[in-house]
Amino acid sequence: MENLELHSSELKQRLLEGTTIVRREGKVIRYDESSAPNPLLTIFPRSENDVAEIVKYCREKGLQCFAQSGGHNWRVRNHKKIDVVICMRTLNNISIDETAQTVTLGGGTIIGELVEAVTAKKLEVATGVCNTVGVLGTLLHGGTGRYTGKYGLGIDNLLSINIVDASGKLHQDINRVTDPELWWAICGAGSSFGIVTQATIKAYPQSNDGLSWNCTMIFTDPSAPELERILEAISKTPMDENMSLQCSFACLPPTGLPSLIVMPWYYGSESEAEKVWGRLLDPSFKPSVKNAVILPGNKVNEGNDAICTMGGRKPGVGMGIERLDLAAFLEVWNLWTEFTKIEGAEGSAILIERFSKAKSLSIPDSATVFPHSHRGIAYEVVCFPIYKDETLDIKADAFSQRIRDIWIQKCGNPEKPRCYGACAGFDEPLEIIFGGKERVQKLMKIKKKWDSENYWGALFEIV
Structure with missing residues (x-):
C-alpha cells in the first residue's frame, strides 16, 4: 500500500x-x-x-x-x-500576439477557451470540433476541425513547444529548426515523447467577420432509398477549403427512433453555402428537421457539445475510408440500431466527418510522422458504443470491431487500411497509424533517444 x-x-x-x-x-x-x-x-x-x-x-x-x-x-x-x-487544466493561460499573429497557450487549455480568446481578437486558429477537448491532445496527433480546409492540420500550424521529458527535464522552445528530428516525431506522435506544457501556434485574421453557415438536417428512421440518395449527394459534392461535413447516427428524443443527422458547414454567406451544398439541400429531400443558422466564430463548435460529455464507457474506434458504399452503410446502420436496443446503450453513435484535404496534402510527406496516406483520408469514421454497465464491454468491443471491419473491407483498401491515430483502437499496428515500416523504424529510433524505457507509453507502444 x-x-x-x-x-x-x-x-x-x-x-x-x-x-x-x-x-x-x-x-x-x-x-x-x-x-x-x-x-x-x-x-x-x-x-x-x-x-x-x-x-x-x-x-x-x-x-x-x-x-x-x-x-x-x-x-x-x-x-x-x-x-x-x-x-x-490549471495550465490554461493564453497569450495572443496580434502583430505576429501567434497564440501561446498552456498545456491544459481546452478548445472552447482557445476559440473564445482568438475570436475576441478577430482571429481564428486551426483546432478541433469539440469545445471540451484539450487543444494539445488533438493537435499533437494531427488535429482536424472546421478550418482544416483553409489552414491544414493542427500540427501544420504548430510553431514551437515546451516539453517535459521522461527524466523530468523541461525543454523549452523546441521547434523545426532547434531539433528537426524530434519535431518530425512530435507532429503526429507528440504524447509519446513527453508532456507538452506550452505551445505556440499560428493565428489568422477572420474571414467573413468570422461568420459561418451551419445546417442541421435530421432524417428520422430513413428508408434505404432515402439513405442512398443522401450518400450520393454527399459523395458527389466537391469539397472546397470553406466546407466541412459531419454525419451522425443517433437515437433522438422524444421518440428514440434511429436518426441520421447531417450537418453541412460553410465558412461564408448563406447564399454561397446554398450553392456549394445544393445537392444536399435539394427540396426533394424531406428531413424531419431542417435548421440553418449563421454562427459567430466563438460558436462554431457548439453543435458538438452534446457528444463530448464526460463519464460513462465509450470504448470507441475510428477508421479512415475512401467511399460511402451503400451496402456497407446499411450494414453498419442495422448493426448500430440493434446495439442501441440493448438497455443502457441507447446513446451509442456513429460519426462520419469530411474535410477538404488539399491544404493538408500540400505539406511534404517527409515533414511530419503524420503520413500523406492519412492526410488524404476522404472520410474519418468513428464508432462510439456509449453505456455505463461494464458487463457490456465484451459486446461493445465486438460491435466496434465488426463496424471497423466493414469500413475497411467495403469502404477502404483492406491491403492498406488507414487510421487517424487519435481515434485508433488498442490493436492497431503502428505501421497503420504512422504510415509504414520505415516511418515506424525512424520513430522508434527517436523514441529510444528521448524515452528509452517507453515511460510515455500510455497511448502508443513505441518500443
Whole structure:
C-alpha cells in the first residue's frame, strides 16, 4: 500500500505553494471511463516547473504518471498501472500576439477557451470540433476541425513547444529548426515523447467577420432509398477549403427512433453555402428537421457539445475510408440500431466527418510522422458504443470491431487500411497509424533517444 500521506507531503515541498493534490475520491472524470486511470493521486500543477518536478518525483519513487487536459482520448493502454495523474487544466493561460499573429497557450487549455480568446481578437486558429477537448491532445496527433480546409492540420500550424521529458527535464522552445528530428516525431506522435506544457501556434485574421453557415438536417428512421440518395449527394459534392461535413447516427428524443443527422458547414454567406451544398439541400429531400443558422466564430463548435460529455464507457474506434458504399452503410446502420436496443446503450453513435484535404496534402510527406496516406483520408469514421454497465464491454468491443471491419473491407483498401491515430483502437499496428515500416523504424529510433524505457507509453507502444 503506497504511503499517500508521505507522497503528498514530499511533493508539496517541491511544488508551488497552494498546489492541489487529491486522492482517488477527487480524481478527474474522463470522457471514456472504460480505460480510465484510477490513480493514487491527482495533482493540479501551477507551473511548467511543477510538471517537471512531479515527473522527477515519480521517477525517483518508481511511480507511473500520466498527463491529461481535456481527458477525451480513449486509448490509455496502461491505465491500470498509472499511479499519478497530472491534471493540466490549471495550465490554461493564453497569450495572443496580434502583430505576429501567434497564440501561446498552456498545456491544459481546452478548445472552447482557445476559440473564445482568438475570436475576441478577430482571429481564428486551426483546432478541433469539440469545445471540451484539450487543444494539445488533438493537435499533437494531427488535429482536424472546421478550418482544416483553409489552414491544414493542427500540427501544420504548430510553431514551437515546451516539453517535459521522461527524466523530468523541461525543454523549452523546441521547434523545426532547434531539433528537426524530434519535431518530425512530435507532429503526429507528440504524447509519446513527453508532456507538452506550452505551445505556440499560428493565428489568422477572420474571414467573413468570422461568420459561418451551419445546417442541421435530421432524417428520422430513413428508408434505404432515402439513405442512398443522401450518400450520393454527399459523395458527389466537391469539397472546397470553406466546407466541412459531419454525419451522425443517433437515437433522438422524444421518440428514440434511429436518426441520421447531417450537418453541412460553410465558412461564408448563406447564399454561397446554398450553392456549394445544393445537392444536399435539394427540396426533394424531406428531413424531419431542417435548421440553418449563421454562427459567430466563438460558436462554431457548439453543435458538438452534446457528444463530448464526460463519464460513462465509450470504448470507441475510428477508421479512415475512401467511399460511402451503400451496402456497407446499411450494414453498419442495422448493426448500430440493434446495439442501441440493448438497455443502457441507447446513446451509442456513429460519426462520419469530411474535410477538404488539399491544404493538408500540400505539406511534404517527409515533414511530419503524420503520413500523406492519412492526410488524404476522404472520410474519418468513428464508432462510439456509449453505456455505463461494464458487463457490456465484451459486446461493445465486438460491435466496434465488426463496424471497423466493414469500413475497411467495403469502404477502404483492406491491403492498406488507414487510421487517424487519435481515434485508433488498442490493436492497431503502428505501421497503420504512422504510415509504414520505415516511418515506424525512424520513430522508434527517436523514441529510444528521448524515452528509452517507453515511460510515455500510455497511448502508443513505441518500443
